[in-house]
Amino acid sequence: MVIFDEINDGPGFCLEELAPAELDFVRGLITAQYLDRIGALQHDLVPIARERGIARYHTLPTTFEHGKSWPKAARLLDPKYVTDFARMGFFRRVQAQFGASAAISHGELNWRLVRPNQPGDVGPIHADKWFWDAGYGYGSMPAGFDRFKIWVAVHTEPGANGLCVKPASHRQEWKHHFETKDGVSKPVFDEDPDAIETELLPLAAGGMVMFHDELLHGGVVNRGNTCRVSIELTVLFDRAEAVARAAALRGELALA
């Protein structure tokens, strides 16, 4: 599989996965940050939160308001863990195809917690490029570089929660505009989201999807019995190097 071709010319995404030990490691990082935050919000909950695990967060006797308690800053892993992600198998496979200049963006090891049957826990359908265009705190891109996104299932129930995508939507223009709220410019989708047929990716824990920056996607309301936990990262790569390597790889596969 030529990842570059799947993302750019194919459906706009392709699937990869973490090894079991890598999944355990990622779960450990997220759980530690989760328990720290629980401790700050409601200290006496920590033992029971630890015992039940993050996927059963929704069963905790919380007295704080969920919607205001998990800002992005509370869900960003320390950027020092980027080097651990960069050593994992999936990223070595990315670098084997895109070149050694491919790197995980430091700005974002952002995990999310989506409770069962809570429509407010998932955002609207969008393309990540719109957020970059809005200057949404992601910084600027190095010259000659492109990017793609990775979404990793950390705790999921395939078919009941996870990420939905609109295959091949990155090759089409989608109407949107920007609105400024609290000094932050945010993209707003101008088409009927219910008219867009999306596909829920059946990703079990450890599964991941790598997708084009302009692919329409979104979370779905969690119809499972446990919380959905996921983490996202962005890969930056040198476009010219990726194009040349993809062409070489295509040639090798044609000969094989």
Ligand SMILES: [Fe+2]
């Ligand atoms: Fe997104």
